[in-house]
Amino acid sequence: MLMNTRLRLARRPRGEAVNDDFTITQEPQPLPSAGEVLVRAEYISIDPSVRTHLNAGQSYRAMVGIGDVVDVPVAGEVVASGHPGFAAGDKVTGMLGTQEYGLAQGDLLTKADLSIAPLPTWLGGLGLTGLTAFFGLDEVGKPKLGETVVVTAASGAVGSVAGQLARIKGARAVGVCGSDEKCRWLTGELGFDAALNYRSPDFYGELKAATPDRIDVVFDNVGGPLLDTIFRRLGMRGRIIVCGATSQYNENEIYGPKNYLALATLRARMEGFIIFDYENRYAAARQEMAGWMKEGRLRCRENIIDGTIADYPSVLHRLYQGESIGKTVMRVTPTD
Numbered sequence: 061m062l063m064n065t066r067l068r069l070a071r072r073p074r075g076e077a078v079n080d081d082f083t084i085t086q087e088p089q090p091l092p093s094a095g096e097v098l099v100r101a102e103y104i105s106i107d108p109s110v111r112t113h114l115n116a117g118q119s120y121r122a123m124v125g126i127g128d129v130v131d132v133p134v135a136g137e138v139v140a141s142g143h144p145g146f147a148a149g150d151k152v153t154g155m156l157g158t159q160e161y162g163l164a165q166g167d168l169l170t171k172a173d174l175s176i177a178p179l180p181t182w183l184g185g186l187g188l189t190g191l192t193a194f195f196g197l198d199e200v201g202k203p204k205l206g207e208t209v210v211v212t213a214a215s216g217a218v219g220s221v222a223g224q225l226a227r228i229k230g231a232r233a234v235g236v237c238g239s240d241e242k243c244r245w246l247t248g249e250l251g252f253d254a255a256l257n258y259r260s261p262d263f264y265g266e267l268k269a270a271t272p273d274r275i276d277v278v279f280d281n282v283g284g285p286l287l288d289t290i291f292r293r294l295g296m297r298g299r300i301i302v303c304g305a306t307s308q309y310n311e312n313e314i315y316g317p318k319n320y321l322a323l324a325t326l327r328a329r330m331e332g333f334i335i336f337d338y339e340n341r342y343a344a345a346r347q348e349m350a351g352w353m354k355e356g357r358l359r360c361r362e363n364i365i366d367g368t369i370a371d372y373p374s375v376l377h378r379l380y381q382g383e384s385i386g387k388t389v390m391r392v393t394p395t396d
């Protein structure tokens with residue numbers, strides 16, 4: 061019988077999740093029943109929002125229960141299939157959890173075509189984070205030709221795609237991120253019009269200089285005080301896309317925007333969205349993005365960190381340290 065190594069939630073974290081919040085188990089893995097597919101994890105997606113799903117309470121999706129495997133996107137290889145659409149050896153992605161082998165209904169899996177992009181990109185640019193950039197921009201921000209779009213966590217998985225898509229739509233893209241190296245990547249390789257390090261002592265002055273006509277769209281991934289600062293440059297009828305708030309996920313109390321009344325003065329809008337609402341349009345969006353990748357107009361980069369299932373919390377910690385550029389994934393090393 062196949063043995064499966066799993067990472068399960070042991071208790072609700074306080075602040076940042078640490079190793080002791082989880083337990084590692086070794087369990088026999090049953091083979092798939094009709095309609096199911098068994099997948100060996102090759103890459104596990106590392107997402108800041110996973111921290112919010114470890115809390116008690118309600119969210120847009122089910123919280124991880126105590127004792128549950130953490131529900132995260134995974135890319136891997138089919139080892140056994142009870143579904144006619146999948147065969148052993150197929151590469152797929154799906155919500156397969158923090159474990160070496162994930163079992164899912166085949167209808168919920170996506171086949172990864174490696175002739176379009178390598179497997180990790182199916183968790184990034186062609187995965188949920190790339191799709192988040194696509195739908196957040198198209199459905200909420202709706203940038204017009206010549207408008208200025210400011211993206212926070214711009215060198216991250218969602219942000220790096222959002223800025224490039226803004227450019228493809230004819231807008232100016234200004235990235236905001238946490239290091240000069242990240243800034244150089246955004247302007248040098250991804251074609252952002254400007255990139256600013258929010259740690260700079262004169263960040264607001266630099267933001268003013270980079271947004272002479274003020275800001276039309278903010279694609280916000282971090283929230284907190286940084287969003288307040290950017291808010292000060294919002295223009296008339298500006299749109300703030302509330303994609304996420306990475307700076308707040310490990311906090312026990314959320315810092316909300318101070319100057320929200322400017323929304324009235326500016327006739328502006330702040331609107332959130334959740335990617336899962338666009339599920340029936342994922343395939344079409346992927347096709348469009350794959351076309352831009354082929355043309356060299358959309359570039360993706362993955363930050364691949366090797367680790368066993370037990371290393372998942374420490375890899376998540378590294379994402380919060382701002383170490384990564386592009387989409388962070390953990391390449392799964394089998395447990396001895």
Ligand SMILES: NC(=O)c1ccc[n+]([C@@H]2O[C@H](COP(=O)([O-])OP(=O)(O)OC[C@H]3O[C@@H](n4cnc5c(N)ncnc54)[C@H](OP(=O)(O)O)[C@@H]3O)[C@@H](O)[C@H]2O)c1
Pocket residue numbers: 106107108109188189192213214215216217218219236237238239242281282286302303304305306307308333334335336379380381382383384386387388
């Ligand atoms: N709405 C949706 O449906 C949806 C779907 C997927 C993701 N999201 C959201 O999209 C956002 C980006 O996710 P991602 O997967 O692309 O992550 P990511 O940007 O690749 O990684 C997180 C980045 O956030 C920055 N960061 C970390 N702590 C911070 C802090 N305290 N203050 C400011 N910045 C901080 C770091 O970059 P720096 O070095 O630049 O600080 C870090 O690299 C998250 O908020 C996530 O929840 C939303």
